[in-house]
Amino acid sequence: MPNYWLMKSEPGVFSIDDLANCPNQTEHWDGVRNYQARNMMRDQMRKGDLVFFYHSSCKKTGIAGIAKVVKEAYPDHTALDSDSDYFDPKSTVDNPRWFMVDIQFVEKFTHLVSLQRLKENPLLKDLPLVQRGSRLSIMPVAEKQWHEISSMVTKL
DNA sequence: GCCAACGTTGGC
DNA sequence: GCCAACGTTGGC
Structure with a gap:
């Protein structure tokens, strides 16, 4: 039995279409800089888990589709890159502070399930x-x- | 762009 | 360990 998750992304930065256009439709989920989120990713996310891909901070907020975990947590190299927006001087190779998983595109919904509908249910x-x-x-x-x-996903 | 709510930092 | 100040998130 897979676990189920929801992961937020700003579509202006990385959308579900971007994921679908990646090589192998797979991308690493870097930039998580929150301990609660990190702990869940590192300790509980397993290969094969399914993920709702949520679009945040945009005109149409809601769940845009589904992805799956294809690689379990490993150190987030962007924390070690001083040129990266996600650089964290407290993270080191020997003692990485931040982690990421790889996710692969599964499905894009024809119509996203809006935040409003989620709130109304x-x-x-x-x-x-x-x-x-x-x-x-x-x-x-x-x-x-x-x-x-x-069950709320509109099928056309 | 505003701002409520939350997380993190750091002085004490 | 407390808590004020600050930074960030994210809906609206």
């Missing part, structure tokens, strides 16, 4: 995404929530 009230003040960029999705959201 009472069965999803415990999803961290819709809770007030939640800023987690990576969060677990319960199996029931995963199936509920899947």
